[in-house]
Amino acid sequence: MARPKPQVSPPAHRAEFVTSATEITQFPPPLGLEVIMMGRSNCGKSSLINRWLGRKGLAKTSSTPGRTRLLNFFSVTWTPSSDPMTVVDLPGYGYAAAPKAMVKSWQNMIGDYLSAARPNRLGFLLLDVRRSAQKEEKDLARWLTDLNIPFQVVATKADKLSLSRVKAALSALAQQLGGFAHPLAFSALNGQGREHLIALVKARQELIQPSDSELAPPSDPTPEPTLDPTPDQAD
Numbered sequence: 001m002a003r004p005k006p007q008v009s010p011p012a013h014r015a016e017f018v019t020s021a022t023e024i025t026q027f028p029p030p031l032g033l034e035v036i037m038m039g040r041s042n043c044g045k046s047s048l049i050n051r052w053l054g055r056k057g058l059a060k061t062s063s064t065p066g067r068t069r070l071l072n073f074f075s076v077t078w079t080p081s082s083d084p085m086t087v088v089d090l091p092g093y094g095y096a097a098a099p100k101a102m103v104k105s106w107q108n109m110i111g112d113y114l115s116a117a118r119p120n121r122l123g124f125l126l127l128d129v130r131r132s133a134q135k136e137e138k139d140l141a142r143w144l145t146d147l148n149i150p151f152q153v154v155a156t157k158a159d160k161l162s163l164s165r166v167k168a169a170l171s172a173l174a175q176q177l178g179g180f181a182h183p184l185a186f187s188a189l190n191g192q193g194r195e196h197l198i199a200l201v202k203a204r205q206e207l208i209q210p211s212d213s214e215l216a217p218p219s220d221p222t223p224e225p226t227l228d229p230t231p232d233q234a235d
């Protein structure tokens with residue numbers, strides 16, 4: 001008997017670019033759950049957003065440069081009846097030959113955004129599955145923990161390695177990032193990990209009440225169990 005096909009979630013009902021910003025005065029007011037995509041340049045942030053939401057070309061990928069040094073805000077509604085949420089594509093870091101001033105400006109921009117009083121955030125810290133976590137990723141993970149922003153580590157471009165090498169890379173990443181275990185494997189090419197990403201965001205969104213001005217910070221700074229992404233590692 002044929003095995004049932006895994007369920008594939010439809011694209012987001014609505015997904016629109018809202019604005020680009022470089023500083024706090026330009027950020028749009030917080031609206032619903034705010035999902036943050038962060039990682040070095042070229043690690044696959046824009047591709048993940050497009051695949052996750054089912055919108056080719058919504059976030060500009062590196063073949064169409066332009067918005068990559070800004071914070072880009074998107075407004076997303078999954079179904080006609082669900083609450084809107086915000087997706088923020090943060091500027092990439094790690095340009096090989098970036099001048100010091102640019103690194104500083106990146107740090108300030110990200111620092112201002114992360115420490116802004118914006119409730120109900122959920123971070124995704126992306127790394128190319130073929131790379132190990134560097135100081136930047138470790139710093140970001142620590143930053144997010146200190147700010148009580150829950151986050152999920154995502155190993156992108158999983159289609160580039162065999163399943164066994166992906167598994168080895170995930171364990172290595174979990175070790176390198178200390179307590180921030182259970183990275184999720186994702187591929188914008190074949191959709192691996194998309195269902196899990198959708199489920200993580202949905203679970204987090206369900207925790208938000210419309211009246212919530214602030215999610216209660218976790219009493220323990222380790223990632224919460226709802227962020228454990230073990231299920232679809234092997235798809």
Ligand SMILES: Nc1nc2c(ncn2[C@@H]2O[C@H](COP(=O)(O)OP(=O)(O)O)[C@@H](O)[C@H]2O)c(=O)[nH]1
Pocket residue numbers: 039040041042043044045046047048060061062063092156157158159160186187188189190
């Ligand atoms: N094979 C493969 N290539 C990817 C994947 N995600 C991104 N890329 C490629 O990696 C490059 C950088 O992707 P982009 O989304 O622009 O990265 P960003 O700078 O982090 O936003 C582009 O050429 C993408 O086509 C993936 O899952 N699989």
Ligand SMILES: [Mg+2]
Pocket residue numbers: 045046047059060061062068
């Ligand atoms: Mg990008």
